Amino acid sequence: MIRLKVEWERPNCADGLYTVHAPGCLVAGLRWADDAGPLPDWTAFAFVPIDPSGRGVFRYTGGRAVPREATHVSVRAVGPDMTTAEETLIPLTLRRPAPPVEGGVRLGFITDLHLAGKPWQVGRALALAGTGGGVLCAGDMVNDGTPEQFALLWQLIETRLGRDTPMLAVAGNHDFPVQPDAGEGFYALQDRLLDRAERQGLAVERDESGAWAVRLGDVDIIGLNAARPGRKLAFRREGQLPWLDRHLTDTPAAWHVVLCHAPLLAxxxxxxxxxxxxxxxxxxQLQRILEGHRNILFLSGHTHISVNCPTGCVETDQERSILYVNGGSVRTTTLKPEEPLRPKEWTEGNMLWLELAPGQAEITAVSLASGRRIARGYYRFGREETEWD
Ligand SMILES: [Fe+2]
Structure with missing residues (x-):
């Protein structure tokens, strides 16, 4: 008989101590479920080794949310022969959250595409992310900054994205060749993307510093280019950060989405x-500027760390309503620290959905290989939330 005890450690999220009792079993998988069984389009959020006394403990950290449709946790425990399994559903002791606010903006966020030759994975990421209201990319779109790679990328953008779907991107270090005096391909691509957004009827602001802003409904998208020729991570020109400060002050918006290739140290x-x-x-300097403002989603890539990592891929500054999101990668990612039991799906390429409405943000990572939502890549921020029962 399998049992699960959950001691919630923080309100409004899935963090807590999950203790499984599964005598005679080797490992237990935990998934969000409803009364009919595991939610089929969500990945497992834990695999717990069971000790000889029949007990296994998983501490969930990182502030992930519980899916809206989840009413239960499914525990599936496997015996030592790996062929026998027992499964049980444990009702959740959390109140169900309110539905999302209508009329928000839904954006696909991809990062670290590293397009070189085989375009399958990048094509799939663009096609999936393009089913929302726009595609955002935090850089390392190509692997070596060559004209051939940018030509292939442009071909994919034109064939995989609808004519009316904007795509906005900033530079990563890999968008430049190693030689400091070679390769301006990224800037040509950025101009083409911003020209395309203008043709789509969007308001585009281009600053001479190289930073830009594009308005999408209530959402203000801002691009900072913190990578430059020679494959360096640095602001190419002076002026991007003072411009950012002025822009954030002068531009009212439900959310300011800031694209920047690498994460902030903090x-x-x-x-x-x-x-x-x-x-x-x-x-x-950038950190201080952001903290002087409100309602910001800071989107980075660069690290290729899996969104499944125990500490999570989103950090929230509740007081200022600032969310720091690291998007993993369209390519294979790394789980840090490693966990003893993990499915391959946790380190395959991913994209993120950003659903933004005034006072509300919902972030959902999706596996590009399976199309399933990643339980450890799901966050909600906003005025309504689950409550303690
Ligand atoms: Fe990268």
């Missing part, structure tokens, strides 16, 4: 700070 997905070098120059 919110990097490895959560290490002491003695660490920032990823790019002017890290502290």
């Amino acid at each position: 919110h990097n997905p490895q959560r290490r700070q002491t003695n660490d070098m920032p990823y790019f120059s002017r890290d502290g």
Whole structure:
């Protein structure tokens, strides 16, 4: 007889201590479920080794949300011969959340495409992300910054995205060749993407510093280019950060979405700070500017760390309503720290859905291989939330 005890540790999220009792079993998988069984389009959120006494413990951290449709947790425990399994459904002791606010903006976020030759994975990521109201990319679109790679990328953008679907992108270090005096392909691509957005009727602001902003409904999308020729992580020209400060002050919006290739040191997905070098120059200045404003979604890539990592891929500054999101990668990702039991799906390429409405943000990572939503890549932020029962 399988049992599960959950001690919730924080309100409004799935964090807590999950203790499984499954005598005679080797491992238990935990998935969100309803009364009919596991939710089929969500990945498992834990695989728990069971000790000889029949007990296994999983501490869920990182502030992920419980899917709206979940009413139960499914526990599936497998015996030592790996062929026998027992499954049970445990009702959740959390109140169900209210439905999302209508009329928000839904954007697909992809990062670290590293397009070189085989375009399958990048094509799939673009096609999926393009089913929303726009595609955002945090850089490393190509692997070596060559004209051939940018030509292939443009071909994919034109064939995989609808004519009316905007795509907005900033530079990553891999969007430039190693030689400092070669390869301006990224800037040509950025101009083409911004021209395309203008033809789609969107308001585009281009600053001479290289930063830009595009309006999508209530949402203000901002691009910062913190990578430059020579494959360096640094702001290419002076002026992007003062422009950002002015722009945030002058531009009312439900959300300001800031695209920047590398994460800020204080919110990097490895959560290490002491003695660490920032990823790019002017890290502290950018952090201070952001903290002077409200309602910001800071989107980065670069690390290729899996959204399944125990510490999570989203950090929230509740007081200022700032969310720091690291998007994993369209390519294979790394789980840090490693966990003893993990499915391959946890380190395959992913994209993220961003659903943004005034005062509300919902972030859902999706596996590109299976199309399933990643339970450990799901976050909600906003005024309504689950409550303690
Ligand atoms: Fe990358």
